[in-house]
Amino acid sequence: MTDLDGWRARVDRRIMRSLGMPLAKLERGLGARVWDDEGNEYLDFLAGIAVNSLGHAHPVFVDAVTTQAARLAHVSNYFMTEPALELAERITRLAGAGDEGRAWFGNSGAEANEAAFKLARLNNSGGARTRVLALVDAFHGRTMGSLALTGKPHMREAFEPLPGGVEHIDATIEALEASVDDGVAALFVEPIQGEAGVVELPDGFLVAARALTHKHGALLVVDEIQTGAGRTGDWFAFQHAGITPDAITVAKGIGGGFPIGGLVTFGHASSLYTKGQHGSTFGGNPLATAVANAVLGEIERAGLVENAALRGRQIRARVEELDSPLVAGARGRGLLIGIGLTEPVAGALVDEAIRAGLIVNAANDSTIRIAPPLIIDDADVDEFAERFTRALDAVAARM
Known part of the structure; x- marks a missing residue:
């Protein structure tokens, strides 16, 4: 039994079946990235479903938890x-x-x-x-x-x-x-x-x-x-x-x-x-x-409200530029964005994105939701576009 089979079997045996099988077993994070138990790195453009505003292990967050917990x-x-x-x-x-x-x-x-x-x-x-x-x-x-x-x-x-x-x-x-x-x-x-x-x-x-x-x-x-x-x-x-x-x-x-x-x-x-x-x-x-x-x-x-507005405009512009028959456009405000799809393949696209090292979410069959940390920068936007394109190409190749 591989390690992957091992943790999945443990989930199936002990975790309440109100959720599907997890996509990966994550071990640590830093900024807009996380790593799983096999060392694979992912660009996290979901942020725990719009939760991790400062990304992972931000010094301000860590200091607040440790200082107050000790008090x-x-x-x-x-x-x-x-x-x-x-x-x-x-x-x-x-x-x-x-x-x-x-x-x-x-x-x-x-x-x-x-x-x-x-x-x-x-x-x-x-x-x-x-x-x-x-x-x-x-x-x-x-x-x-x-x-x-x-x-x-x-x-x-x-x-x-x-x-x-x-x-x-x-x-x-x-x-x-x-x-x-x-x-x-x-x-x-x-x-x-x-x-x-x-x-x-x-x-x-x-x-x-x-x-x-x-x-x-x-x-x-x-x-x-x-x-x-x-x-x-x-x-x-x-x-x-x-x-x-x-x-x-x-x-x-x-x-x-x-x-x-x-x-x-x-x-x-x-x-x-x-x-x-x-x-x-x-x-x-x-x-x-x-x-x-x-x-x-x-x-x-840190001006992250303004950064959310700026990065959201950049991401939507990059999505609109994608040369893929599967992309119908982007909607939303700031860093809460829905990418519309021309086919009901959002679930398959999420799986391919994981393989490409990108975490996104299928809000429904024809929408990909992204909600990255508010701290993302130009390099993160570029990397998102590259990894999302790889996932799109992989899904399109199977159609």
């Missing part, structure tokens, strides 16, 4: 620590939440959306607001509440009945106008639907959503779990539209690889939760919040 790792939510308070102040500032902005911290994006779902239920003065709207093809998580918000029937069906009151509408301004009324407690939207294939909302959608929800007293909740922390070329993707939501959910990139999620509220929404209505044993612990402070601080210090 104080966990205290429960009966106490406050300076890292948690600092992170609340930092993230409300970056989000532009103003004097009324507040933050709650949990451990993941799904938990953040659960907190937002409960916030929506609290926006029900008089008991008349019973409807919660989300979008067709939306992805908000896999817990029961966040799955209820997720507009993908194939993910939902095995777990129904789910928490009620959620309706899924098309991502069109016409559907918004037909659906938002005084009975709606909240509207949940992703500014870019990453799991649907990196699909942006139509022009003017967020502006219309803000106007309609404000008119009818509903909360506008923007899921920034995949798009936040500078990934799209602004701190949060809603900022491109020039609107102010009632709440945003965050996770992934704010921790740079350390598990953390959160809910940031604006204005009236900041007063809805009262003592005892929500909590988390590990949420906001000093270790997680210290790391998130360090990650966000380095993104700000």
Whole structure:
């Protein structure tokens, strides 16, 4: 039995079968590269699915983990620590939440959306607001509440009945106008639907959503779990539209690889939760919040929001230049990019990319998703184009 067969057999025997067989067994990483247990090097253009903002083993990340772990790792939510308070102040500032902005911290994006779902239920003065709207093809998580918000029937069906009151509408301004009324407690939207294939909302959608929800007293909740922390070329993707939501959910990139999620509220929404209505044993612990402070601080210090915008333009331009009949074009913002394919070969292309030393992801059969670390440079963009071309050529040769 080879080493490869050995670890795969161990996975098959002991790991819960809710996921497919892993593509490789990774051992270490540095910057935008990782190495597997056989010494093979990969250019990581997925970053743990938009998580590793600073790449792998960044000195700022490593120092934050080791320093805080040696000082104080966990205290429960009966106490406050300076890292948690600092992170609340930092993230409300970056989000532009103003004097009324507040933050709650949990451990993941799904938990953040659960907190937002409960916030929506609290926006029900008089008991008349019973409807919660989300979008067709939306992805908000896999817990029961966040799955209820997720507009993908194939993910939902095995777990129904789910928490009620959620309706899924098309991502069109016409559907918004037909659906938002005084009975709606909240509207949940992703500014870019990453799991649907990196699909942006139509022009003017967020502006219309803000106007309609404000008119009818509903909360506008923007899921920034995949798009936040500078990934799209602004701190949060809603900022491109020039609107102010009632709440945003965050996770992934704010921790740079350390598990953390959160809910940031604006204005009236900041007063809805009262003592005892929500909590988390590990949420906001000093270790997680210290790391998130360090990650966000380095993104700000190093100009990585601007770098995401620049490198995203470069990558999309390189994709558009590719001479391959399989490539239909590129979409997205900053370093959250979907590469459209003319044939449903995304799965095969991911496999060939791995063989070429490149990590990307099949968002669906006809879309490759890339979400590299925010630290990538010109050389990384060039290397991506070369390795992705090799993978494209290998798939095309078999057709």
